[in-house]
Amino acid sequence: MIERKTAKLIRKIKKGNQQAFKQLYDLYADYSLRTAYAITNNTSDAADIVQETFIKVYRNIDSYDIEKPFKPWFYRILVNESNRFLKKKSKEAISIESEQLLDFLNQQVEEPIDNRDVTSALKQLDEKHRTALILKYLNGFTEKEIAEIFELNVNTVKSRLYQGRQRLKRMLGGVKDE
CATH class of the missing domain: 1.10.10.10 (Winged helix-like DNA-binding domain superfamily/Winged helix DNA-binding domain)
Structure with a gap:
């Protein structure tokens, strides 16, 4: 199960394991990139948003409660970062593939x-x-x-x-x- 694997990775990350963070990134990068792209309709902007999201995740991982699901916590950061980015750029664009x-x-x-x-x-x-x-x-x-x-x-x-x-x-x- 992905949540169990994620919890193990986060425990390692909290102890300073850089490789565990890379594995966490690999688990969530594609989905987060698609979401950011859907919000911005721009590949470059989406990549910037995902990068900023993972920086915030890394900086704030100690505040994450390991007993709660990671995915909602992560996507809250991603969505907030996307919204911040859009406000900064002052444009709204979207694409959907659903x-x-x-x-x-x-x-x-x-x-x-x-x-x-x-x-x-x-x-x-x-x-x-x-x-x-x-x-x-x-x-x-x-x-x-x-x-x-x-x-x-x-x-x-x-x-x-x-x-x-x-x-x-x-x-x-x-x-x-x-």
């Missing part, structure tokens, strides 16, 4: 939609709805995990996901009559 979200939206709208339409619509969503949708549909996080990342109530996350999906459906051609 077939699950496309499938859901295609079932709900009159006309078939494609990835470019979803990307354009996501750009128009506010940050809280867009990020929740990315974490759910691109990264496969549960509502509970997203709530932990944002330090929110699960019902708040469910509401953001619902509202985000509804806004996307309206932007992408309306809802089918049922």
Whole structure:
């Protein structure tokens, strides 16, 4: 299990083991790069965000509670760093590759939609709805995990996901009559 392996690595990192940090990086780099890219739509920016995220993880690893899951803690740092980066750059861009979200939206709208339409619509969503949708549909996080990342109530996350999906459906051609 990845959490067990992660916990072992973190114990080693806390003792100063540099190789363990490299292994932790190897475990999470691809997923974090995809998430940062989905938020920024820029490979170079995503790489910078991931690098800053891992620097913050390294600097703050001693404050991490080994009894709690690592993934939500890590993604909270990643999302915060992404948001900080976007605010610094003062632009919003996004790309999504999630077939699950496309499938859901295609079932709900009159006309078939494609990835470019979803990307354009996501750009128009506010940050809280867009990020929740990315974490759910691109990264496969549960509502509970997203709530932990944002330090929110699960019902708040469910509401953001619902509202985000509804806004996307309206932007992408309306809802089918049922």
